[in-house]
Amino acid sequence: MKMFRARLTLIFIALIGASVLMAGLFMAQMLQQSYIDSLKTNMERELRIILSTMDWSHRGSEPELMKEFSERATRLKQFADARVTYIRGDGKVLADSDSNPAEMENHLHREEIEAAASSGKVGYAKRYSSTIGQNMLYVAIPVQMRDKTEGYLRLAMSLAEVEQSIRKVWYVLLGGLVAVFLLAGLISYRVAYGITRPIELITSVAQQITDMNYKYRVQLNKKDEIGQLGNAINRMADSLQLQMNRILEDENRLKSVLENMISGVMMIDREGKIVLLNRSAEDILGFSAQELLGKKFDQAKQQFEFTQMIQECIEVREHIRDEMIFYYPSERILEINLSPISDSSQEWTGLLIVLHDITAVRRLERMRSEFVANVSHELKTPIAAVKGFAETLLAGALNDKETARSFLQIIFDESERLNRLIGDILELSKIESKRIPLQFSPVHLETFVGHCVSVMRTEAAKKSIELDMQVPEDIYMEADEDRLRQILINLLSNGINYTPEGGKVKVRVEQLLGGTSEAADDKVRITIADTGIGIPKKDLPRIFERFYRVDKARSRSSGGTGLGLSIVKHLVELHKGTIRVESEVGVGTKFEIDMPMIH
Structure with missing residues (x-):
């Protein structure tokens, strides 16, 4: 975020600096052009005044003309404060206020002369003068005699003052630009900080939420879009915290249910790895969750028949229920339920195994069977005795009083024994069912x-x-x-x-x-x-x-x-x-x- 803030500050500075620089360039260019245009106007006016106040129709030899025009050019320079040059129609320089015309080259093809000749009015040119070593502005006007161009009158002024003025403008512009850069940097940093700091806070809170620290909130008092974004993040955090609390509560309930279930629960994923094992399953299988979790079911050192049953359920992907005797860690009878698990798209995702220890149930069933058999056996003995002696009496033993009395005593004793047996059975049944x-x-x-x-x-x-x-x-x-x-x-x-x-x-x-x-x-x-x-x-x-x-x-x-x-x-x-x-x-x-x- 600090890098983003720095980049944003640099962008602001660059934009402001570029704007100021372009404005300065444009202003300097306009100022320079304004100076030159003003200078051109003044020079043109001076040329026309000179042209209208002087007689240029002199005759004589070339040396005489050069002498006369040179004197005149020198005198004009004092009034115009500019270099004055008189050029004959064929380009021959007849007079120059600053140089010997004899040593000067033909000026017919000079830019300002060509412009004046082609337009018949005024020609302008700006160039470096090798004669005086400065940038000069040249203005030429044709001298018309009897509708014929006899020559050209030219004024030249140095642009040193203009350039010096422009340099001053540039110095002021550069100083102002530095000040603007400093001010723009400060303002840009404050603006960037004002933009990035809330985003940095929001990013920090979002990172904390990503790390499941849902108690963090964005502290912003803004009402703009960033403030709305912060409020949205806070509402999202509230919602996530509420949902995670519910998920944790459900997870704790589920974990509590699994850990306190009497039945063992084991889950195998689609890759055949054991991913869930509750405490009862650990006790039943004789291995801790640390030893089994993450291992494939066929590498978990389990009973071969149990492993084969899991493999069969994975292959057929149908519910399987069976009973099996386990010999480790102790001999027990287990009811095993294997159920395939599918996701919402009905794609197979794993296997759920529920283990019930039914040893006590089977032992109780065996005891019940033995109890019924014992009761039947115990009841059969006295009933058989009563029946046998009664049949004997009916067959004629009643006539022998001693025998009859002995048999009746036996019948009475066996009946008493049968009564006691039935009474004890009913008493034990009441006690065991806790109905007393x-x-x-x-x-x-x-x-x-x-x-x-x-x-x-x-x-x-x-x-x-x-x-x-x-x-x-x-x-x-x-x-x-x-x-x-x-x-x-x-x-x-x-x-x-x-x-x-x-x-x-x-x-x-x-x-x-x-x-x-x-x-x-x-x-x-x-x-x-x-x-x-x-x-x-x-x-x-x-x-x-x-x-x-x-x-x-x-x-x-x-x-x-x-x-x-x-x-x-x-x-x-x-x-x-x-x-x-x-x-x-x-x-x-x-x-x-x-x-x-x-x-």
Whole structure:
């Protein structure tokens, strides 16, 4: 912009200087011409006066004539203050006020003489005189005698004064021109600055806008076209800033959606390069975005079947959906959706891949199938027993009262077992679907645990099992009393059922203090330990699964449904607690439940 300002200043100076120079030249030329025209007029008038006041009709020899005319020319020079020359009709110089006529050449073909001869009036010429070494102005007039040109009378005046006057004019003109140049330079710079400075400001703001700095504005108070341009730039910046803010908001929303999506999203451009990868896709594929972005999909160290599926979609350019087992970084089942992307002109621009981890869904479906199969199997056994003994009774066993009584007892026991199984299944279904609202209230644990132990003493006494409890007197907690009782009764019942005669089942309650003085950080630990048969280590991870039994024959003989521990685990989790199990075969089993004191 500074270079433009300098060029504009030089252009203004050049234009003004050229104008002044041309005006000076024209004025000097006009002044010079005016001097010369005035001099010509005066000289012509003097010639005519001389011609009219003197007698030129003399006769005699040439020397006599030359002498006479020379005297006359010398005398005339004193009055006219000019060089006087008398030239005979044939061009012979008869007299000259400044030179010896004998030494002068013929003047017939001099410019002023030829002009006077051809016009019959006055002839003019301006040339350098080698005789006196100056520029001279010559004016000649013919001398007419009896309608015949006898000769020519010529006046010559030096142009030195005219040239000196013109030089003075040039000096004044040059001085004025320098002053004009200085003034024009100052004015031109101010004008150029006034024009270029707003443009420079506008250019600077436009550059900032180009660099996405939309907060800059043009500060101009002008109302002219440049001011209007500045206002237009400001309005454009406001519009761009508003649009960019909206774009950034949309981009942030889209980025937030992509980053928080459970499904993995990956995009491949028309060149086959990976250009987008969200966080879930990184977790699913086992590679970071830094490792994959910019690489071609077939060079990204992905599973071969996955790469082949991408290649197929690129070739057919149709939506493809399939499920695939991925083994890295862990074994998972993925639902893969590949969709071609097109622009507004329906030209293919890339590929969008959405990855859903459906491992949990498939596991849930498998568990549901297993649950249905287990329920069917568990229901089939008592129903088959009831049906079989009922058929036996109908076939005639009713006549044998002892046999009939035994069979009816079996039918009753199996019906009870079937009732318990159906009840546990319905209970577990309600718990898992969270259709059981918990009613929290303060529970005095010493009283509560004592009551639960009293309920189970009769069952324990049948096997001579000792029930022991260690509960501090001052421990309270918030819990749903009915559900907490269900937890303890289930665990005590399991302990009694799987402990041999003469064993021991112990209940211990303790308070676990949190890291601060706030009661909300405190927890209650309830431990139920027995001296029973124990659980093998390989079965420990699965004992909370529905219908899972370590010893199926022993479980059925004890009347268990295989759902008790699963119900216990869900009820503990509804209380925001955790349950752990430790066991050693032949030594016993210990369950530890940690629950917050206050909810």
